[in-house]
Amino acid sequence: MNRIVMHIDVNNAFLSWTAVYLLTQGSKYDIRKSYAVIGGDESSRRGIVLAKSDSSKKLGIITGETLYSARKKCPSLRTYPMNYEFYQKMSNMLFCLIKTYSPDIEIASIDECYLEYTKVRNLYGDELEFAKKLQKEVYEKLGFTINIGIANNKLCAKMASDFTKPNKIHTLYDNEIKDKMWCLPINDLFGIGKKTTEKLLQLNIKTIGELANSNRNNLYKYFKNMAGAMIDSANGINNDLVISEEVENKGLSNEITLIKDVSSKQDIYPYLLKLSEKVGIRVRKMDKYAYTVAVIIKDSSFKRRTHQKKLVNPTNLNNEIYEVSKKIINEMWNDDPVRLIGIRLDNLVSNINYQTSLFENIKIRENNTELEKTVDKLKEKFGDKVIH
DNA sequence: TCTGGGGTCCTAGGACCC
């Protein structure tokens, strides 16, 4: 029997969820039916479109563009702020509902997941009928619409859920790939972004079909090891499994766009301190230690740079992260204006094997970790200001 | 009052070792 995989995707997730939120707050007005977007805060230089309604989309507004530019396309545009906590709640409710049918789902992001249907087909029958029922149930219980893609593997299911929106179900079985996918422009293929699209167009490869039938050796010259994977994708070939266990993050980062460009060490240090605390809390919560600390900066022309340091002994202490990040910024930065600053922790491990520390030092560090964890809990309970 | 924040994976070069 053929494998059956579904990809389930919330339509305009952030905007739909804010619409649901406003309706539960008694609003009589559904922002999904108007010229609306979810946008960042312009006064703190985060003014971009994060999600848009279908009518905004029809006017050419795209995710990622500035609100300034979106407003030029639609002067009457209404913008709403993010409500991340509520989004997380809606996301959890959606996945819980889907899990009542099968535990075999992979959460791919806050608003999409894969469902391995092969094993439960005996239970629920025809996949198309099942998808219709699921779609209806989600709308009735949670108040928003989803797209469902049905195919014989993850990639094709993902492609299918993206065909037309909203509230649609599409199939892209192996025998439909030529008809339904090969006519699409090359940038519609999952994994092909802006840069690769530009290169492919230069080679006169414009559609997924043209990529599917390209010469492997020829493409190898331009894309190296990527070439084979690209051609396979274009042919709808994909063997990825639906992985239901939650995989732990490989690393974690926090970054912040500054209200104003900063060009002195003294002004950047307080941000580094704040970020050290933020990533510190997160890594301690995971019960992990980081071997690598990286500092990320974005300059006034939006060029990103990173520098990192590998530690002899991994850490999860605010103060150690802060001291290392100060060292890094001093090495990498000569006070040119900076727009964004971030800290990333990588090479996370669960256990510490101290290479150089004496027993007493280990004791002290373990005590510090315990102390900081206690502070984390107090802050969580009573707010940031409880301890100075 | 122009351009977010959080991730993943891959590549290429240099250092170092045998």
Place this chain on the structure above:
DNA sequence: TCTGGGGTCCTAGGACCC
């Protein structure tokens, strides 16, 4: 006396995704 080849680790940057 005149330069191989393979492997690993580390670093910086790029591409992509939501």
